[in-house]
Amino acid sequence: MKIWVDRLLREGVVERGVLFEADAAGLVVSEDSAVDAPPDAASLDLATPGFANAHSHAFHRALRGRTHQSGSFWTWRELMYRAAGRLTPDSYRALAAAVFSEMVATGWTSVGEFHYVHHRPDGSAYPDHAMEIALADAAAEAGIRLVLLDTCYLAGGIGRPLSKEQTRFGDADVDEWLSRWRSLHEALDGRSPLVTLGAALHSVRAVPREALARVARELPSDIPLHIHLSEQPAENEDCVAAFGHTPTELLAAEGVLAPRLSVVHATHLTENDIRLLGEAGVHAVFCPTTEADLGDGIGPAIELMDAGVDIAIGSDQNAVIDPLLELRGLEAGERLRSLRRGRIAPERLWRIGSAHGYASLGLAAPARVSGPLDLVELDAGSLRTAGSRSEQLPLTATGADVRRTIVGGRVITHDQTSIAERLQRGITALFEEDR
Template identity: 50%
Template sequence: MRLHAEYAWLPGAAEPSRDVLIEVADGRFGAVTAGVPAPAGARRLPGVTLPGLANAHSHAFHRALRGRTHGGRGDFWSWREQMYAVADRLDPQRYLALARAVYAEMALAGITCVGEFHYLHHDRDGGRYADANAMSEALVAAAAQAGIRITLLDTCYLSAGVDGAPLTGAQRRFGDGDADRWAQRVDAFAPAGGHVRVGAAVHSVRAVPAAQLPVVAAWARERDAPLHLHLSEQPAENEACQAAYGRSPAELLADAGVLGPRTTAVHATHLGDTDVRLLGTSRTGVCFCPTTERDLADGIGPAPQLAAAGSPLSLGSDSHAVIDPFEEARGLELDERLRSRVRGTFTAAELLSAASRAGHEALGWSDAGGIATGQRADLVTVALDRVRTAGVPPTGVLFAAGAADVTDVLVDGRPVVTAGMHTTVDVPAELGAAISAVTR
């Protein structure tokens, strides 16, 4: 396959290059040459072509809450009860249908790889399905059918609070009893296909007691697998951890051997100076989810301080209040402007790196996220002739474009979105049906 991009954003560049010839073979980029006319037979890509974008933090079933939880008063904790009600209605078949449609929506937005932070493991009474990893199988199959890659971050979730209270209600579906049984279940999961990798997750210090943390960290370390965790999303989490352990969540995780370059902390909203230093010096990545953090009134995290300390930054859509990686990327900069009243903390190239290369690396796909020879052939083309992008210079697409402006997406060299349409999934119809099935 030979492609000719009107503009393409190449690795390390401050702005897109013009007239880029891109060769693809066996799902990888071959030669990438800028400044050449379109040769005969090459497929034209008008607009700006970006590397594939990575959604480093997703809870697929939360998509069913969009438009249902935004109008009333409340906070994260009241929203969580509505989320549990949806979780209680899912089974493997329904989850496959919902996740397939959600992942196809991601593909339409330019996302070529998702990190699924997966804790909905068991049946409604907390008992295991005949196949203990049936829900995991559903998510892996959903990604394959939607045409994107997935890192399944199998999440350890053992208690209802820092005090070790037992799981009740819908939470019973999340737990394996202890970290050893969690590890045994995950070890039994061997998904097929080159589109999937399996990593680990600690839900939070609320959900995994301190004594159990080293087991999860060791599982990931022994397999060189990604390890993700929710960190300091709410002040109440910090206060409870301090009361129980005399340390902040970041300090507790550092003492348990959880932090490090394979680890990504999600949200990291309410951090002290010591927490920032611990994350940065250990090269622990941080995934920000700006649209969810503002939707849930979580707050604005210290992104510049974390980046300066040494933490790579990535992006996720988390609860899917919207699925739009352009909005997440510019949200990192625009939310910081609100907090600091200073413009231009992050350049457009830095925002693109967070949305592409850094996200893929956080998910264990270090061979993706850049338009360069040998990398996975993921491409996202954004139109420059839409209402939102007309007259916008190519460098401005991250601040002007939205998911609806994506015209073409390739994943591992395969067309998944063409002319703004998913090649195999009727996304609106499938989303509507799948969400109706779990919200009636």
Template identity: 50%
Template sequence: MSVYWAEYAWLPDGAAAGVRLDVVDGRITTVAAGTEAPDGATRLPGLTVPGLANAHSHAFHRALRGRTQADRGTFWTWRSQMYARADTLTPDSYHALARAVYAEMALAGITCVGEFHYLHHAPGGRPYADPNAMSEALVAAAADAGIRITLLDTCYLSGAIGKPLEGPQLRFGDHTAEGWAERVAAFAPAGHARAGAALHSVRGVPADQIAPVVRWAEENGAPLHVHLSEQPAENEACLAAYGVTPTRLLADHGVLGPRTSVVHATHLTGDDVTLIGGSSTWTCACPTTERDLADGIGAFRTLAGAGSPISLGSDSHAVIDLFEEARAVELDERLRTGVRGHWPAPELLRTAFAHDSLGWPDAGSLTVGARADLVTIATDTPRTAGFTASTAAEIVVFAASSSDVRSVVVDGRQVVAGGTHQTIDVGRALAEALGGHP
């Protein structure tokens, strides 16, 4: 048994002082507030919160950080640079990059990542000897970094509605959804990993190919994610081809529901919001990427009010900081509406703990029986000084950054201590993985 003593801890009812957390076999067995630190306990000075869930990641996009900002353009011009980077990766180089990126996530308090994975094959679309070699590289990278992963294996069959994959996109495709399902069925992830499904988008999967992906997710009880209405052009193309919005198309093909997450959901109609909320479909907000790519501001408050739970993702990794993602959900809404105070800070904080959306319902809370994911945030930095239990959520959401994370425990194992990853020199690993790609 391991014993931790948190100066403060974020419990289901809010911040509590002097919290003892006993851990056995990676699970929390005791939560006791108002205690003195027992002899031999690992002390966690600051505020300890549940592990953070990064519900939407494209690990290789991290290679674009700082290398696209001088270019004037749109999402579509940025995409061509992303494709060029994708075309350079091998299973070995992708493992090295993802290992470093996931270790960066660990430093930021992320204990589980949802990897929206579509870079499946060798250049030209030729399968590797192991058709899931790239999936194996990502799962191994997460293990090396000490975090869990839900590999959201992505069906990606068309370059746009009515157009075939071409160029670097050929690496993404399995020809048909049945071909995708056959490849995914041969992949058996390790214990720290779970397999999920994804439809890239209504641009990337023709309507008549959606059903096999939905069926696979249902039969395997797996989460199902999909990019939705990230750009107005997607909506226009869908209306022209099918006569309905992307959301309505997904609803008509059985995609929406409580195991499904729609990512971005930026340009929606009122009917779209009703369909998403009424089906209890998750919405994954990625505001730092959405602003970086000039996508627009999603109506996340409206979606939550309609019944859609909100999760967070760092997506393209313009930054990796879920506190920044959470506060951007509120601050972007202020810019959109001209009014402050749309989200209570505790509600925003909970969006960072949305492990349910990744198929890990036993994580994301400091309660008996939950996975022992403990993330401790320093409360004496220039950003967090002045912390009190009554202001805990406000300080964390509206002032703290990933740099304030001091300790991270994942399934009872210490991954970060004193703000340092215990097995990976993260800066060096990133520099080595990114080197040689101007």
């Protein structure tokens, strides 16, 4: 497979006439610059390495346009539980395939799916990892690169059992989750070249202290591990009351902080938290459109980066599916926090949206030799982007300016009308009981 790019915008620098060649697995085996387009290559005008969605809950897409009334994160969560309780393997596969297709259409080339809807509503197991296979098959159908972050979810809060609504999320204990994770690893092996398995700890609220260390110690060291961290002040308050530590300090005490860890949101941090995260070399995944929609707050992105933390982005609840709007939201949040412009340089935004997100998911950087040939072609002359300098496109373009998305060297096309119809069917069916 060969892809030729007239103008490759890589980390804010425009390179001309770049020719990529990929092997059968979609990995770049060679790259040449300043060459003419060969007749056997697909040609792109202006392209950038693919965007990584480092944090997604696909089924939350069903809540878009249904939960934006007044309330809090906690009232929104009750509506989310209602949607989660109605999913089946078949309905989830259909809905996720449409959601993943929407991601591809707007420029996401990879996604980390933070998945915890494991069991039937009564907590009994589906045969053969049915819910996880549904997500894997949905990603393969949509043509997106998936890292399935199978999530350990054992408690309904610090020192509290799972609620009825949370029953299907949980395993009996950490041993059962580890056993199920190992079995799932075998089940996914070889199923699709686009699908790999990672892991997640839901939060310090949902994973008991002793289980945190077990997971960090017993998972293979090359497996990416994610966790929701300090999304809400109430989480911090509960953790300090129970353990005398902030959530970050608790993770440090239990040996969870490590370069393979990604902390999601990281909104309400102390100076010591930031220092610990930087010293451990973790990634922090910010989800600006979700954090704004839920009223979570604005996290300390600049302070984290200055401490040595690499930032990535994610769509989280999928109220917005658009990598460029996430990047713009990240910069806008910093401007609102600091009352200053130009907080994150455009070339750094490109890295955040692409290479850092891929690294957070345990993937090699895209559009590099030995990495996946994942690219996004952008329209630099649309109503939104006309007149923009190429390197500043994260601050002017949106997902509507994506012309073509390339995953593993293959151009992935989706009809947006068809995606919308599939989403409508899946969401309407999910909420049929509310009519």
